[in-house]
Amino acid sequence: MKKSLSRTIILTKRNFKEILRDPLSLVFTLGMPLFMEILFYFIFHNLTSQFEMKYLAPGIVVFAESFLSLFVGLLIALDRSTSFLTRLYVSKAKPYEFIFSYALSIVPIVIIQSLLFFLVGGIIDSSIFGIGMILAILISIIPSLFYIGIGILLGTICNEKSIGGISSIVIAGQSVLSGMWFPIEGLNEGIVALMDALPFRNATRLVQNIMNGINDSFQDFILPLIIVLAYTVVSFVVAIILFRRKMVSK
Amino acid sequence: MFKNTEGNGFIMERAIKINNLTKLYKDVIAVDNLNLEIYEGELFSLLGVNGAGKTTTIKMLATLTRPTNGDAAIFDYSILKDEDKIKEVIDISMQETAIARKLTVEENIVFYAKLSGQTDEEIIASKEKICKSFELDKVLKKQASKLSGGWQRKLSIALALISNPKILFLDEPTLGLDVLARRELWKTINELKGKMTIILTTHYMEEAEALSDRIGIMKDGKLLFVGTKEELFLKTNKENVEDAFIEIVSGGAL
Numbered sequence: 001m002k003k004s005l006s007r008t009i010i011l012t013k014r015n016f017k018e019i020l021r022d023p024l025s026l027v028f029t030l031g032m033p034l035f036m037e038i039l040f041y042f043i044f045h046n047l048t049s050q051f052e053m054k055y056l057a058p059g060i061v062v063f064a065e066s067f068l069s070l071f072v073g074l075l076i077a078l079d080r081s082t083s084f085l086t087r088l089y090v091s092k093a094k095p096y097e098f099i100f101s102y103a104l105s106i107v108p109i110v111i112i113q114s115l116l117f118f119l120v121g122g123i124i125d126s127s128i129f130g131i132g133m134i135l136a137i138l139i140s141i142i143p144s145l146f147y148i149g150i151g152i153l154l155g156t157i158c159n160e161k162s163i164g165g166i167s168s169i170v171i172a173g174q175s176v177l178s179g180m181w182f183p184i185e186g187l188n189e190g191i192v193a194l195m196d197a198l199p200f201r202n203a204t205r206l207v208q209n210i211m212n213g214i215n216d217s218f219q220d221f222i223l224p225l226i227i228v229l230a231y232t233v234v235s236f237v238v239a240i241i242l243f244r245r246k247m248v249s250k
Numbered sequence: 251m252f253k254n255t256e257g258n259g260f261i262m263e264r265a266i267k268i269n270n271l272t273k274l275y276k277d278v279i280a281v282d283n284l285n286l287e288i289y290e291g292e293l294f295s296l297l298g299v300n301g302a303g304k305t306t307t308i309k310m311l312a313t314l315t316r317p318t319n320g321d322a323a324i325f326d327y328s329i330l331k332d333e334d335k336i337k338e339v340i341d342i343s344m345q346e347t348a349i350a351r352k353l354t355v356e357e358n359i360v361f362y363a364k365l366s367g368q369t370d371e372e373i374i375a376s377k378e379k380i381c382k383s384f385e386l387d388k389v390l391k392k393q394a395s396k397l398s399g400g401w402q403r404k405l406s407i408a409l410a411l412i413s414n415p416k417i418l419f420l421d422e423p424t425l426g427l428d429v430l431a432r433r434e435l436w437k438t439i440n441e442l443k444g445k446m447t448i449i450l451t452t453h454y455m456e457e458a459e460a461l462s463d464r465i466g467i468m469k470d471g472k473l474l475f476v477g478t479k480e481e482l483f484l485k486t487n488k489e490n491v492e493d494a495f496i497e498i499v500s501g502g503a504l
Contacts, residue, residue, distance in 0.1 A: 003367070006367075007365060010361065010364045010365050011365070013361075014350055014353065014357075014361050017352060017353060017357070018350060018351070018352040018353070021352040021393075022352065078351070081346075082346055082347060082348060082349070082351070083344035083345070083346040083347070083348040084348045084349065084350060084351075086314060086342075086344050086348065087341075087342060087343070087344060087348040087409070087410070088365070089314055090312055090313070090314070090337055090340060090341060090342050091337065091365050091366065091413075092334060092337050092338075092367075093365065247314075
């Protein structure tokens with residue numbers, strides 16, 4: 001157990017360094033969402049409540065988390081393509097140690113994302129500061145785990161050339177199906193039902209609702225939480241199974 | 251202790267014993283009923299054209315691929331049942347360079363040393379030893395991705411030695427390197443001879459000739475020849491490994 005933990009930490013540190021030293025990952029996970037938060041607020045906040053900071057900041061946090069699937073996936077796909085992982089398979093590290101190390105190495109970036117986007121949002125509109133914001137920062141870790149799980153899964157099955165295109169579907173899913181950029185009231189019922197069944201809108205609602213107050217604890221908190229957690233668990237379980245298969249090919 | 255059954259009379263410790271090892275990919279036979287013994291401290295080269303089954307053999311021995319049939323014992327540990335025990339005594343350098351790209355050379359060394367469970371004192375000793383053997387001092391602070399292909403390959407092989415393996419698998423170690431980088435790597439590999447058992451796969455006949463204690467020639471998953479260079483020359487009536495290799499794999503047709 002102690003050795004397993006030690007190996008996971010060693011792998012995590014290496015993964016974290018690799019991600020941190022890729023300037024593109026910082027541009028996409030921090031720079032671009034921050035620019036969008038500021039830009040969209042100043043252009044649209046007087047036109048629609050969608051872009052008031054109390055909705056925009058938590059929405060941007062979850063949107064930025066969707067980029068994590070790309071960067072975790074890319075790191076794994078590159079590690080696979082260069083035989084780096086094959087070499088590590090000969091070490092005593094177990095599949096779940098690899099998976100947890102990839103996941104843990106992203107958590108500091110998740111925390112930085114949350115703090116940055118909420119703080120900048122708070123500087124622009126100080127009304128969002130409060131206990132709700134602290135709770136939103138904490139709860140935003142849950143959707144990030146979903147995106148990390150998806151990233152690990154994609155990195156395990158895609159190569160370094162296809163990972164960009166495939167993970168952009170996930171990012172587009174978060175962008176379009178989260179309902180954060182447009183009001184969903186006028187949408188077709190079937191589309192709304194699809195949005196409710198997928199994790200994207202639930203992830204955004206989870207963080208937005210915890211920040212702005214919960215009226216119906218089941219509808220506003222428990223249900224979105226269960227849906228996001230279910231997708232997270234499934235993505236991790238499938239990722240571990242496929243990763244194990246890749247480790248020892250049959 | 252085991253008698254070297256190749257018949258040169260020396261008593262040598264057996265490192266690997268392969269029994270009827272077979273690997274099928276759907277209906278393609280990658281390795282066909284392979285039987286072979288490799289002894290401690292020897293450098294054994296597996297030669298073969300593309301698709302001969304060299305890499306699959308190495309992957310099975312390194313527990314990276316499950317055989318379809320047969321088994322192999324590495325110091326009496328079964329590749330089917332004793333994966334963890336085998337991982338304690340082997341390391342591998344694959345065809346492609348296997349390094350952490352964004353880490354410096356030093357960080358790569360420390361990372362692998364830590365992962366193999368070394369203490370702080372052992373890590374310092376490993377670093378010194380590896381740097382000396384592979385002359386890595388001059389690039390120690392450089393990011394691995396910024397090294398030339400030759401240096402990256404050198405680092406990749408160096409990393410496989412950090413865990414002090416008793417058996418080292420080198421899969422096409424000089425593939426794609428220029429002639430100088432290749433010769434430098436030969437020198438390094440030659441210095442490792444006798445200190446550990448090395449199983450090397452290569453396409454380069456002169457590489458096998460320069461480095462090997464014994465040679466195995468594979469074709470279509472079958473082992474067609476095992477022996478020393480001298481035995482190979484005697485069998486084929488040729489004077490170099492390349493001609494002898496062609497004679498064996500073509501059955502004298504070329």
